[in-house]
Amino acid sequence: ETVLTQSPATLSLSPGERATLSCRASQSVGSDFIAWYQLKPGQVPSLLIYGASSRATGIPHRFSGSASGTEFTLTINGLEPEDFAVYYCQNYGSSPITFGGGTKVEIK
Amino acid sequence: QVQLEESGPGLVKPSQTLSLTCTVSGDSVRSGGHYWSWIRQHPVQGLEWIGYMYYGGDIYSKPSLKSRVIISIDPSKNQFSLKLTSVTAADSAIYYCARASLDGESYFDYWGRGTLVTVST
Numbered sequence: 001e002t003v004l005t006q007s008p009a010t011l012s013l014s015p016g017e018r019a020t021l022s023c024r025a026s027q028s029v030g031s032d033f034i035a036w037y038q039l040k041p042g043q044v045p046s047l048l049i050y051g052a053s054s055r056a057t058g059i060p061h062r063f064s065g066s067a068s069g070t071e072f073t074l075t076i077n078g079l080e081p082e083d084f085a086v087y088y089c090q091n092y093g094s095s096p097i098t099f100g101g102g103t104k105v106e107i108k
Numbered sequence: 109q110v111q112l113e114e115s116g117p118g119l120v121k122p123s124q125t126l127s128l129t130c131t132v133s134g135d136s137v138r139s140g141g142h143y144w145s146w147i148r149q150h151p152v153q154g155l156e157w158i159g160y161m162y163y164g165g166d167i168y169s170k171p172s173l174k175s176r177v178i179i180s181i182d183p184s185k186n187q188f189s190l191k192l193t194s195v196t197a198a199d200s201a202i203y204y205c206a207r208a209s210l211d212g213e214s215y216f217d218y219w220g221r222g223t224l225v226t227v228s229t
Contacts, residue, residue, distance in 0.1 A: 045206075045222075090215065099157065
């Protein structure tokens with residue numbers, strides 16, 4: 001199966017700063033089929049990005065995704081207070097579906 | 109607006125069967141255009157895909173869980189369900205139901221809020 005390694009495990013930043021989250025795949029992910037999600041305790045998880053770089057419906061433009069080989073990046077430009085959460089990447093390009101271990105973005 | 113909501117016991121004894129139901133509104137589980145999915149979140153390990161199926165189709169599940177997973181769809185109630193047999197403490201997690209597209213891009217566009225299941229005596 002495709003193992004996704006997310007780094008860093010925790011990112012401590014201040015509102016307004018840029019967050020750069022990494023997701024490295026253990027093998028090629030077909031068609032860059034990587035998605036990113038935001039999870040907050042007690043809330044419905046949100047799909048942010050699919051296809052490595054396509055923003056989901058209703059997601060603010062400060063969220064962007066990119067891909068370079070087996071390295072995938074989620075960037076949040078100008079952190080808002082509601083962006084402090086845990087973020088996961090997901091592989092859906094190869095079976096079985098797998099998730100990364102998550103990156104927690106916390107307030108510094 | 110599509111909404112999903114999980115329901116079921118929050119406490120299950122070891123060796124027993126975990127049973128959860130997901131009620132869908134704003135879409136039909138019979139439509140055939142989506143995979144109806146189960147995902148869980150362990151306290152430390154993060155998210156884990158359990159499996160999914162589409163109406164009238166086969167069940168697809170994580171190989172390591174395949175022998176214990178049963179997913180079914182009840183179109184009369186617009187619900188789908190998960191049964192996980194022979195549970196252990198390692199199955200304690202927050203369980204989410206979610207929807208994924210059937211067109212080859214199986215990302216999860218709608219999720220439930222999740223329900224905590226603890227396996228303990």
